[in-house]
Amino acid sequence: MVRLDRTKLLAARYRAAQDRPYLAAALYSLTVVETRQVPTMGVDRRWRCYVSPEFVARTPVPELAGVWVHEVSHLLRDHHGRSDRLPAAEQRDHMRVNIAQDCEINDDILADGLPLPEGTMSPQRFGMPEGLMFEAYLRLLPEDVRSHDCGSGAHGVGRPWEEPGPAGGVGDVEAGALRRSTAEAMRSHQRTRGSLPGGWKRWAEEILQPTVDWRRVLAGAVREALAWAGGAVDYTYARPSRRSGAMRGVILPSLRRPMPRVAVVVDTSGSMSEDDLAAALAEVSGVLKEVGVGKERVAVLSCDADVQVVRRVTSADQVELLGGGGTDMRVGIEAALRAPQRPQVVIVLTDGYTPWPSEPSAARVVAALIGDAPPDPPPWIEKVYVTG
Template sequence: MTPILDSEKLFAARLLAVRARPYLATALYALNIVESRRVPTMAVDRCWRCYVSPAFVDHTPVENLASILVHEVSHLLRDHHGRSDRFAQAHNLSGPAERLRMNIAADAEINDDAFGDGLIQPEDAVTPATLGLSSGELMEDYLHQFRLTVTTQHLAWLDCGSGADGLDREWDLGPDGADVLTEQQRDAVKFRVAQGIVGRPGDAPEGWRRWADRALHPPQPWRDLLGAALRSAASAPGLGETHTYSRPSRRATALPRTILPTLRRTPPHVTVIIDTSASVSDTELGSALLETTAIARTLGGRKDLLTVISCDAAAHIAGPFCHSESIPLIGGGGTDLCTGFAKAARAQPRPDVLVVLTDGQTPWPTHRPSARTVVGLFRRPITWTDDDTGYIPDQPPSWARVVEIG
């Protein structure tokens, strides 16, 4: 006789999960339970449906079901289906075997700190220790560190559904089926969960805190930010505006015996200062050249409007831009971009916009330059602590618009 889904037992497990992880309550109650006799145990899809086997619920203790519900909803909150698709596309991976490997890696990321404090750990839960790997890493990190071998063949049964690895299953109802959460509803659930984690200091594990910080403050594409900062600086009021008598003013009709000049806006002159000190890698210098080329395109390819200065402890070369291959980047010594700022200030014509591409490990001018300044800052790990009371890290000045690169 086919068992009937014990909904009361499943709802009791969800209540136990909410009590153990109150910051996940919004997500747990948003999860739509769907009875399915084709799913082996429990699985989720990307539309926030949780497919449940009645037989599995019947023989599984409530405490284990609570842990599994937290596990399954964690796949959806952490976007493992989308991340799996992006990883597979970036590394040209396909097939059920690779998707199984992604499911295993995603489980290792979740189960690292999912249990305890009211949630028991199921006996067959995959943890980083199961794979012989270190804890505290992401799914993508684990995927680079293990392969399916004889040591992992006992995990072939693992199937958390398309919500964990992005591969559609035969039991999925699809985006047009019932009990679907729209994309806006999913984002709202994630936002509420992230707010709950941030609002309860000390309760959530570090992995969830990192996730919440990323959910509330998603990283922005730095190329777009750098381009927007440059356009904002180049289009500032009064920049590039001059009066000329080459074209009569429209207001001259009011004064027939007076010749009035007209206001003309000229394209801005841009100077790019590239940090070529020893602390800047060749990869970062390549990125600087790419950004310089992008700036040249925004100026319509006019080489007379763009000047490039390479600078370490001294400003070595200043010249008009032709193409990125012709820029001689000389340096490799210490860093003092003040010399680059001084050289740009002496140039004729003076620049309207300064773009500085640097790692930030440099002294900065004490006085604000006349040109509007945009700083593209190569990211660096923090190498100082609060114990280093005598050390003050260099920071870009407040008058510069700063965009982190990388």
């Protein structure tokens, strides 16, 4: 039985850190775990690196150094966190997800002049363009591709060989700090020693200038608007007060907190991206379902320069996005407020290139602004920027 040659393995890590000093802190944060259950090397969510002794024995140090960079790249790029946000159907094939992630990483490693073992997955192998994110590669890969398993630190699915619990690993807070310090080291490297591969340059810029998670902001805005609308209480005799029993012959009304009605006005003009619309609408639908606003209380209006469709829906895939002409969200908002069952909350999904009502309405209005640098609505409309 081959024993793990730790000297060779750690010499390869040292070489990777020397050649790519901006990765040194991340590389030395990996904890080595010897195992014969992986064919090569793999990582888990806690930054533990599982290593096959046989793989180390047969692989030259320069290639081992490239594999070290490959494995730590999964963790720095938060591949497991991004995998958790994939649609459920895509998450199920974790091996295909892993290959897409390898393509995202390896085109940068190879462009940077680092050698990798034979059989390495790359975009060129599948005739795909370079420089894409793994989420894009996942949709371009053939259905039946298979490769080795990089572990839960890549695709997010726990593997039998991974150690249980957090002992000896890196926590989420420390991982975030490692990502930021690595991005800062990359920026310093660019200033003093030269360029970075395109994928790393893009990654570092995103880490150092993070964008706001629009899904959280939009969900928070919708919940706040619903809480505001639902805060209006009224008395009702349909459910008598419990104090009525203490007063013989007298029925007292009880207070009720009504569930608000919601209208979603969807801008279907020609400038709107269907993917962005679908993402924003799905997010709104999920929040409404979560807070208990049922299908009978939600109307969706497709609107360009006129209202095309008004219907009540139970999910985003039931919405008919018709239109494609000019843009005037005033028409959609006014139509929503004229409905027999007037909404207390109006959510407008638009690119912002539209006239707005000149004065506030009785309903709470939230604008989800889709696309790059959309113009602001009036100050009385709450705005959330939806980015791709």
